[in-house]
């Protein structure tokens with residue numbers, strides 16, 4: 001994820017500002033920080049930290065914590081003064097959208113959520129109409145959550161994203177979106193910095209940082225170690241389309257400023273069903289929400305198909321352990337398993353996570369693919385764990401806000 005604006009080369013005069021941002025970021029990331037802690041962690045000299053704290057306090061960006069935590073003396077045994085970022089100093093907008101819906105989160109400068117909303121994008125909407133929904137959603141959210149000036153907008157967009165240009169390079173589900181200068185339009189309208197990522201990456205980071213694990217067969221969320229303990233993971237996002245992200249040491253994989261890992265369009269069978277991309281037999285043609293609903297209810301006279309209601313029904317039946325639906329989804333789960341097996345050969349992540357809008361579906365797919373990988377182990381007999389996560393528009397919005405914070409702080 002990259003700043004959509006071109007960065008100016010760093011001048012010597014900018015060092016002071018960089019140090020300020022470094023210190024500000026340290027105070028932001030802990031709920032409270034003292035000058036001695038920041039000096040120790042940053043390697044900056046104590047008088048420099050003292051000066052920067054004064055500067056940041058004067059600018060209204062940090063303030064002493066009114067209700068300090070229980071006494072923990074600094075190295076000289078004095079009670080330190082704790083500082084925190086001033087919540088009202090800035091607001092940040094996090095957006096995420098795909099064919100069908102857009103969501104927004106507004107956070108203050110202490111990353112508290114001020115406002116969150118999800119809004120539909122009409123079926124068949126083109127890029128102009130989708131942009132109108134997304135930008136109006138952001139404007140309405142800012143109006144409903146008043147506060148400090150806007151620090152920036154983070155946005156998760158579908159398809160292949162040119163991170164440097166802030167544009168979607170390819171996404172066929174919204175006509176005209178390929179090449180649409182999304183970040184530029186938002187920067188113009190809101191007069192702020194816009195940072196873009198693709199929404200599989202945003203979903204993966206949301207799971208990584210704030211994840212709601214659904215659990216997989218035999219693994220309770222409580223007993224499983226957090227992602228912070230694994231060096232790398234691969235996220236499979238199942239929604240209206242199918243996306244992927246590879247996160248190593250907390251950093252998403254990208255290539256030449258563009259997102260990659262388009263696992264949805266890995267061809268499983270060249271003579272398979274037609275995909276939204278125009279190709280045939282892509283993983284997405286088997287595993288998108290519509291494809292799963294079709295597989296589960298095809299030929300049934302009692303169930304609706306291809307609608308949002310159908311997907312909710314699918315999740316409900318899986319949650320009830322409906323054997324007919326589980327059996328009907330087996331071919332799709334097999335395709336997902338084979339795809340993840342290939343990814344294991346290519347990237348060998350420590351673990352996989354499967355993210356969808358239905359906890360029972362995530363659990364079902366994580367369990368099925370986990371079993372397949374265990375039956376096809378690495379040469380040493382081990383196999384990566386697969387876990388299910390529930391996609392959540394608020395968490396995606398938080399991860400989109402994080403793109404702005406991560407870019408702002410050094």
Ligand SMILES: [Zn+2]
Nearest residue numbers: 265275277282
């Ligand atoms: Zn495709």
